[in-house]
Amino acid sequence: MPDNGEHVAERTAPGGVDTASPEETPVFSLRDVSVSYGDHLALAGVNMDVNAREVTAFIGPSGCGKSTLLRSLNRMNDLITGARVRGELLYKGADLYAPSVDAVQVRKRIGMVFQKPNPFPKSIYDNVAFGPRTVGMKGDMDGIVEKALRGAALWDEVSDRLRDNAYSLSGGQQQRLCIARAIAVEPDVILMDEPCSALDPVSTVRVEDLMAELKERYSIVIVTHNMHQAARVAERTAFFSVQVDDAGNRIGRLIEAGETGTIFTKPTDKRTEDYISGRVG
Amino acid sequence: MPDNGEHVAERTAPGGVDTASPEETPVFSLRDVSVSYGDHLALAGVNMDVNAREVTAFIGPSGCGKSTLLRSLNRMNDLITGARVRGELLYKGADLYAPSVDAVQVRKRIGMVFQKPNPFPKSIYDNVAFGPRTVGMKGDMDGIVEKALRGAALWDEVSDRLRDNAYSLSGGQQQRLCIARAIAVEPDVILMDEPCSALDPVSTVRVEDLMAELKERYSIVIVTHNMHQAARVAERTAFFSVQVDDAGNRIGRLIEAGETGTIFTKPTDKRTEDYISGRVG
């Protein structure tokens, strides 16, 4: 969306919040963010912006703090005792960690899909309907559920057994159900922690297509190990790595972030290049 | 390994079992194998051979029964009540499901790595040492543990904290620990159910390299969603898919199995071709 110096007709996101065009206000601005678990500093000194209506990918080796940072973005880390976020973490200019901010309100706008599928032990229908009911969405619940399930490329497989328990689904189906569940509340941002690691390629394609569709309305941050996926779906990519300090502590660091094309073709940092080239198709 | 009509110098696998050259005795021979969970037929009519000292990959869409078949190969399905395996499933010519066969002995020779990392809630060291202790391996346990951890590309990261709890590792590290654990007992066959789905590319490469190394001594069957991975590591590939019968039941079927190159470049079945071409990176 070109920025022609004036406000283009703005769309109103479901949360009721006006979103600016990507170039205008970053959806997240991180300034010197670090996260620790108890004494253990897991991630330090992260500075970056995440733009609205784009897909941003976090890549990097295992243990570098991708999931940790992602969870900080919707305050899921609040739930881990001992976890502590420092630095400035702004969401549309507002401090996410200001005392007056209610984490629940944050998560209503910033949804999340996890690495391990975690459906509720309820029916498929109730799994999807849980979120909309929670945020008080009115209207045709059946329609909302169907739409979300279609969005997650699951509708065809489950339409005739919506009342079955979600645990009767296979792993891949369960994960897609979790995606449907997150989509159903039509959040402002969707955070995904390796959402496709349990999906087969066909479903993966559908989900990736879905992301492309969704980013017209939502901002998406995705953690992935699959660099192809990052290259395919993300406008911007952030590469993290682990630094071992003198005391032997392994601390996660943001190495570089930028246009995906740039990161993959002309990384400025040696470590990024090593990682990218060390990878395999 | 070329079959020149006579026995080449045979290596004795650590389990003490002589393995024939691949062409001679298939490690698994499946004849009309089907698996059902209660009334639900999950997989039907599978006929295939799995060769020794090769990597065989199972691919196919979610829910097609890959995990189900894999679990049948070391009788892990015994543990699921209602699960039933029919047909002939031979391991080195012996019926895996003969009444006289002890499932425990089967699993000592046919190890397994799971989709979700499942380390024991013990120290890293004890996780790896459990298997060797269980099967009564004698000798330098520290050496065995180190070797297994190195094999799983984990040694450098954990060598200084072997006594820490395994749950303090990140997801990827946990999965590599599980691989180390399976390797430690030096089984005859290793079954892997999407072992890399939680690994970053660097670790993935190491594990793939490891497979290449291991297949000199062991037979490996791997379930994967990553077709590149299948192409890279597997000598032979089996493609499964889901057929919907008239009653609407979704039954898994083996579509075709053969040399990986053939499957990926000249699939004989239309469905395989569709799947391969519909795939992404």
Next chain:
Amino acid sequence: GGGGEADSSGGEGGGELSGQIQIDGSSTVGPLSEVAAELFMEQNPGVQISVAMSGTGGGFERFCNGETDMNDASREISEEEIALCEEAGISQERITVANDALGVIVHPDNPIDCITVDQLNQIWGPDSSATTWGDVEGLEAGDAADSEFTLYGPGTDSGTFDYFTEAVNGEEGSIRTDYTDIGEDDNAAITGVEGDANAMAFVPYSYFMEAGDAVKPLQIDSGDGCTEPTLENVQSGAYTPLGRGLYVYASDVALENQASVAFMNFYIENSAEITETAGFIPLTDEQMSTATEQIESLSS
């Protein structure tokens, strides 16, 4: 199992007695036997006496099974129980070890001081329809005449209940059914009467003595004028019909050993001290000599 295996090498009355004596039975008599046992063991450290309180019935069951040496009883042994004992070849004897009195208690402010057995029967009888003090013929209730009374009685499984119903209403267990059964804890009757100006209850001697001025035990008129439930009146037999004896049943088998004999004799000889400590009424000289003779004959 059970007792009876005391070895009697120590000889009579000396300090070298040894062995075990097991006593069971009524929870009313139990505290008395405990005091006796305690005093006895002070002098005879070699003897171990245990006092259980499984109730008179449960106690007889064990007694006639040969599991215990003596049985505390607040009532006489029943036909069934005699048969049981005979079956086991145990011959038993009832030995009176103390006197007790049931007191009919009311609130201290209650104007009534004395009540006749007939009036008690009017109140407690099985067909009684009395609900206020005034409903009872000849009862001088003054202002309280129109007040409805509340009645408390002990558990229907207790010897106290049996005794009172027999003495007042002429038949064991014969009583009106709409009174409040306080169950096991006689203290509760005291608490009840203490807190209710129109309550009436019957409780064993030790309980109303201990309660002091909190409750008022009524004098009983059984035809010879009003009699207070005092120690002397009970001993003399003037406090009728609510004075009663408390018993220990001993068996010939148990009294084969010297320790048991010595204990029983001790129990009788020190009646004054034992009963006072436990809150009961001592034996009369006459009762004491009868008891001594019984022990003598059982043990020979």
Next chain:
Amino acid sequence: MADSSMAASTAGANPRRPLAGAGTSHWGEKLIKVFLALCAAFSVLVTTGIVLSLVFPTISFFGQIPLAEFLLGTTWAPAFAQASFGVLPIVVGTLIVVVTALAVSVPIGLASAIYLSEYASSRVRKVVKPALEVLEGIPTVAIGLFAFFFMRPLAEQLFPFFPWDTPFSIGIAGVAVGLLIVPLVASVSEDAMRSVPAGLREGAYALGASKMRVSMRVIFPAAISGIIAAVVLGTSRAIGETMVVLIAAGAGNPNLTFNWFGSAQTMTAYIGGTATGDISQGTVVYDTIFAVGALLFSMTLVMNIIATRLVRRFREVYE
């Protein structure tokens, strides 16, 4: 192909049996299984013992008292001259205690459980949970004395307008029994809630659910089978509680009443009192103990069959 023998395997040399293996552990495993099965089967022996110890005296009882009179009669006066064996009054007494106890313990217990499992910091939980467990062990005798000497007089002072005719109150006894089972209900249901996988909690929070919603809509239903089990355990403790009622409820009168504020008897208190009373063995009155015991036993049986059905229906599978 020739398989050389597995370590320690005698049969391994057989090329036809690549899977034969050390059978030595086999016997050990079998023996252990047999031992464990015996442990489990032991419970059946216990039940058989209970049934046997109840059944003969009960038969003898019903030889003298018609079953219908026992079950339908409304006057419970076995020891009276005009004996009457209608068990309903003490059944009603038991029911009053149970209902009251549940009304106290279920809300309090579940509230504590939810708070501990979902709200409390781990520090608070580390203190409160063990405290509850200690409280679970408070001797019932102590609670009975407390109810009789403290709660009942206090209740009269606070609510003088209720008909507190006697120093006893079956209702107060019920409240005390409720207090007694709170720790049980809280502790067992907290365990159930805590064993709900963390992933479910995270999933729900990520959808913007508040703590209340996560607790009530996700954790509670996922733990429902454990919660039902907790309530059932509590109920059976309430039915079976003897000492508190023996001390604080008195024994009431033989007629069927529903007076919450007055004295009344329960089935267990009747058994406890009578078994240690002065009743002579072999009489009908003595046999009532067993008849009432048998009735209690059957009642708990029926309750449990219903509860088991419920639990099975609500059990949710996860992982």
Next chain:
Amino acid sequence: MVIQKGEQPQRSRLAVAGARSATESVFGAGSRADRIGNVLFRALLLLGMGFALLGMMAIIVWSFVDGMPRLDMNLITEGPSSITPETAGYRTAILGSLYVIGGVILFIVPVGVGAAIYLEEYADHTRWWNRLIEVNIQNLAAVPSIVFGILGLAFIVRGPLDLGFVAAAGSLTLSLLVLPTVILASREAIRAVPSSTRLGSLGLGATHWQTIWHHVLPGALPGIITGVILSVSRAIGEAAPLLLVGAVTFVMFDPSFFEGQFSVLPVQIYNYAGRPQEEFRVLASAGVILMLAVLLVMNSFAIWLRNHYENKNAR
């Protein structure tokens, strides 16, 4: 933003207010009803827990106030007395309770955990006998304690076992009473061990028992210990069934396990509480405190044990 006369506090207050309203405009505040509902819900939960703790504390405090005069060493070192309640104690009852509880632990741990392992790990639940055992245990857990007294009298004290009215009989009776609780709690604990742990172990060729011994039991241990604590706590305080198997006894000599009469704390307390003299009532209250102290010691030990294992077991 209007700034009034350079007043520093006022200004910063405004700034804060401004920032807050900006934040609120981004996140919204959630509906008022929701917020009130959440606060109310939390308050209710706290109230419930407060009630639970306060109610129980009241009992303890009340016992303390009542029993205070008799909190002395005699309480532990002296036996019971009907003559001198001022110096009498619970020595023999404490010993009796210890014997009984010791026996209970020795019995219920192997049998209870064994049964739980069988039912969770081995039993084929489609078989009628296993279902029978399950239903049976659940039902036993609900059987009133007094009924176990009847059983104990008929089968343990007399009848087949014929132990007599001794501590061993009381111990066995209470063991049977709490056995179902231990089994049920252990089963829950075993079930809570993730099946992925079992699969991991079995996948390595561990036998069923090796898997149980090395992974399932350690994982379930905290839960099992909790179950045992709860059961033993209950057994310590339980009086009703012991009334029927002979613990209602005045014993001045130290008891033993298989021989001679015994008494236990709660029964002795009940016995004293029913006496007419005030001194005995005080003694009874002091006894309650004594029991609580015993419970506290046992529980502390068990909690320490449990935390120890929980730390070892992860997270």
